[in-house]
Amino acid sequence: MxxxxxxxxxxxxxxxxxxxxxxASARLPGRSLLRIGPVxxxxxxxxxxxxxxxxxxxxxxxxxxxxxGTPYVAPADVLRALSGAGTPYDLVVFDLRLPRIVLAAxxxxxxxxxxxxxxxxxxxxxASPDVIGITQGAGLAATVALTSGAAAVLVAPTALVGGLLAxxxxxxxxxxxxxxxxxxxxxxxxxxxxxRALTEVVMLTADPIDGLRAQIWLIGTLAGKGWTEAxxxxxxxxxLLPVLxxxxxxxxxxxxxxxTARGVGLRPVARRIGLAGTGVLVAAMxxxxxxxxxxxxxxxxQVARRLVRAERPPLVCAALLGALLLVLADLAGRRxxxxxxxxxxxxxxxxxxPYLIFLLLRGRRRSS
Amino acid sequence: xxxxxxxxxxARSRSGTRTGRRxxxxxxxxxxxxxxxxxxxxxxxxxxxxxxxxxxLVAPDGGDASTIVRELRVPRTALGLAVGLALAVAGVLxxxxxxxxxxxxxxLGISAGASFGVVLAISVFGVGTLAGYVWFGIAGAxxxxxxxxxxxxxxxxxxxxxxxxxxxxALDASLASxxxxxxxxxxxxxxxxxxxxxxxxxxxxxxxxxxxxxxxLAGLVLAALVARGLDALALGDDVARGLGNRVGLVRLGGGLAxxxxxxxxxxxxxxxxxxxxxxxxxxxxxxxxDHRWTLAVSALLGPALLLGADVVGRLVAPPGEIPAxxxxxxxxxxxxxxxxxxxxxxxx
Numbered sequence: 001m002x003x004x005x006x007x008x009x010x011x012x013x014x015x016x017x018x019x020x021x022x023x024a025s026a027r028l029p030g031r032s033l034l035r036i037g038p039v040x041x042x043x044x045x046x047x048x049x050x051x052x053x054x055x056x057x058x059x060x061x062x063x064x065x066x067x068x069g070t071p072y073v074a075p076a077d078v079l080r081a082l083s084g085a086g087t088p089y090d091l092v093v094f095d096l097r098l099p100r101i102v103l104a105a106x107x108x109x110x111x112x113x114x115x116x117x118x119x120x121x122x123x124x125x126x127a128s129p130d131v132i133g134i135t136q137g138a139g140l141a142a143t144v145a146l147t148s149g150a151a152a153v154l155v156a157p158t159a160l161v162g163g164l165l166a167x168x169x170x171x172x173x174x175x176x177x178x179x180x181x182x183x184x185x186x187x188x189x190x191x192x193x194x195x196r197a198l199t200e201v202v203m204l205t206a207d208p209i210d211g212l213r214a215q216i217w218l219i220g221t222l223a224g225k226g227w228t229e230a231x232x233x234x235x236x237x238x239x240l241l242p243v244l245x246x247x248x249x250x251x252x253x254x255x256x257x258x259x260t261a262r263g264v265g266l267r268p269v270a271r272r273i274g275l276a277g278t279g280v281l282v283a284a285m286x287x288x289x290x291x292x293x294x295x296x297x298x299x300x301x302q303v304a305r306r307l308v309r310a311e312r313p314p315l316v317c318a319a320l321l322g323a324l325l326l327v328l329a330d331l332a333g334r335r336x337x338x339x340x341x342x343x344x345x346x347x348x349x350x351x352x353x354p355y356l357i358f359l360l361l362r363g364r365r366r367s368s
Numbered sequence: 369x370x371x372x373x374x375x376x377x378x379a380r381s382r383s384g385t386r387t388g389r390r391x392x393x394x395x396x397x398x399x400x401x402x403x404x405x406x407x408x409x410x411x412x413x414x415x416x417x418x419x420x421x422x423x424x425l426v427a428p429d430g431g432d433a434s435t436i437v438r439e440l441r442v443p444r445t446a447l448g449l450a451v452g453l454a455l456a457v458a459g460v461l462x463x464x465x466x467x468x469x470x471x472x473x474x475x476l477g478i479s480a481g482a483s484f485g486v487v488l489a490i491s492v493f494g495v496g497t498l499a500g501y502v503w504f505g506i507a508g509a510x511x512x513x514x515x516x517x518x519x520x521x522x523x524x525x526x527x528x529x530x531x532x533x534x535x536x537x538a539l540d541a542s543l544a545s546x547x548x549x550x551x552x553x554x555x556x557x558x559x560x561x562x563x564x565x566x567x568x569x570x571x572x573x574x575x576x577x578x579x580x581x582x583x584x585l586a587g588l589v590l591a592a593l594v595a596r597g598l599d600a601l602a603l604g605d606d607v608a609r610g611l612g613n614r615v616g617l618v619r620l621g622g623g624l625a626x627x628x629x630x631x632x633x634x635x636x637x638x639x640x641x642x643x644x645x646x647x648x649x650x651x652x653x654x655x656x657x658d659h660r661w662t663l664a665v666s667a668l669l670g671p672a673l674l675l676g677a678d679v680v681g682r683l684v685a686p687p688g689e690i691p692a693x694x695x696x697x698x699x700x701x702x703x704x705x706x707x708x709x710x711x712x713x714x715x716x
Binding site: 124125126127131173174182183185186187189190191193194196197198200201204219294295298299302337340342346347348349350352353354356357360361 | 468469470471475519520522523530531533534535537538539541542544545546548549552553641642645646649690691694695696697698700701702704705707708709
């Protein structure tokens with residue numbers, strides 16, 4: 001591990017200290033030092049390449065998703081409509097398809113972020129919002145709202161409260177011993193199972209029609225959702241942006257054991273609580289808005305880690321990958337069995353699962 | 369209770385206390401299981417006395433009581449014993465093989481494999497009986513298990529615990545979405561599948577238990593054979609090899625046992641969650657990380673938890689029932705939470 005100390009002052013003694021601002025110079029294998037004025041950052045070159053490729057793919061996927069469907073809109077017309085030229089397709093592109101696709105991208109990115117944070121704190125690739133109970137907390141609250149005849153606009157806020165309640169419970173149970181990885185995960189499992197069982201009890205006693213609506217919510221679908229939901233998620237991510245920037249750097253220390261971390265002057269417990277808190281906050285918000293779309297939070301960080309060949313899931317690439325995955329899953333759900341629509345939550349696994357397996361089979365063995 | 373192992377004490381007396389404690393825990397677990405079995409015979413929408421149960425078992429008189437016990441409650445209890453035992457032991461094996469405290473039948477794709485098999489049986493092969501589903505469930509679980517281990521062993525990162533867990537999770541999610549896709553485009557299959565998937569322990573007769581019993585027994589024997597190897601595996605592959613263990617063989621045997629046990633349990637009772645995940649943690653907190661003891665105690669506590677949950681499910685909402693799978697989580701989750709807060713967490 002070479003990532004312990006990245007504070008700017010450590011670079012002053014380096015031979016390339018006279019490099020001019022803004023230039024990149026190699027310091028560690030595969031990394032460049034980026035300086036803008038007083039700030040300097042080590043950048044993993046492969047991560048930048050992967051991120052750039054993911055952005056291109058994401059844009060392609062968005063255009064593809066905008067053009068496919070009934071009616072079909074040629075990609076050229078999509079681009080013309082997007083550039084504001086005023087085409088006959090404006091209604092289809094802007095009002096019908098774009099809101100849902102933007103929501104898919106934003107929600108996917110949020111799942112990727114939440115998954116990365118939670119997996120890193122838990123030090124467990126299987127940990128994700130639906131393993132540690134956040135999804136189930138939101139699910140229980142949403143089920144209660146949907147089966148008790150509450151107004152539709154109340155479902156998302158109720159689900160948010162449920163997810164946050166689950167988070168509070170999780171921290172109350174797991175934080176006693178400094179939120180150590182193993183305890184954090186197991187406390188989450190207990191919370192998850194309790195909430196899931198309560199959800200099933202509510203479902204058993206509910207009217208079948210309401211139960212069906214709750215079931216669809218639990219699987220997670222983007223149908224009929226758009227700008228409002230996307231705005232909530234994007235707003236959360238924007239408000240948390242400074243925290244996320246800190247997280248991207250602080251995540252490096254999650255692999256250290258507590259004594260080593262303290263030895264180099266870090267406060268591991270405070271860090272874990274900050275990182276996990278951010279993760280569950282994002283997870284609760286996105287789940288409340290789009291439902292329990294599984295697997296994106298699990299698979300995006302792991303695939304991103306393997307693409308970047310890093311020791312831990314990279315935050316930015318995981319977010320981009322989550323966005324790409326959910327846009328593709330939603331597209332496949334709309335078109336694969338048309339006119340039957342499958343919820344995006346079903347297709348994320350069908351696309352992400354085989355790809356992760358492919359990567360595991362092809363991934364290069366790392367020696368470090 | 370957990371300070372015993374931590375408190376400094378002379379080595380000999382400490383190991384003596386530990387063995388004594390382990391024996392006591394095992395005997396206690398056996399007693400709990402015995403009581404739950406009795407309760408499962410006696411309690412339900414019609415309460416029976418111990419004497420009535422005894423008469424029905426040894427000298428059936430053809431009356432209401434003997435019919436209820438022999439036709440309804442004995443088959444149900446037998447199934448609960450087999451399924452609870454299989455799931456708990458499989459959970460210990462999965463957690464040891466993947467070195468991941470989150471590992472359970474669902475996480476490794478075996479459950480989803482069984483579900484996929486059953487859905488195919490209904491929709492493609494037109495099978496309409498529970499006994500027919502069971503074969504497809506077992507076949508699906510076995511195939512999914514083979515696939516997980518085959519893919520994990522070919523992965524470039526090697527068949528490491530992390531690879532195994534990730535491949536399992538990926539396969540599980542893929543199969544689950546396959547199941548969902550098939551169900552959502554075929555309403556008739558959905559109707560029949562629903563019965564299997566929510567069935568729990570109710571409505572399955574003795575022939576189902578008899579069908580899966582050979583698989584459970586084979587899995588148990590294999591698990592007993594690899595128990596010591598699992599202890600070595602917990603130290604890491606290299607150390608285990610250095611101690612003279614054949615890591616590949618232990619992993620293969622343990623994996624096969626886990627797949628057989630899970631396949632049998634899920635095929636018979638549908639995907640019952642939580643037992644396979646929580647019982648191993650309870651057992652380890654009670655007797656430590658020695659796999660021979662963990663396996664033994666899990667084999668006793670697993671059926672006790674499942675049967676206890678089944679009995680509670682019969683009693684709380686008469687005349688209806690709450691499926692055992694739900695009650696299991698409602699009882700077990702607080703137990704796991706207390707464990708996380710109080711005791712030291714011992715992981716495989």
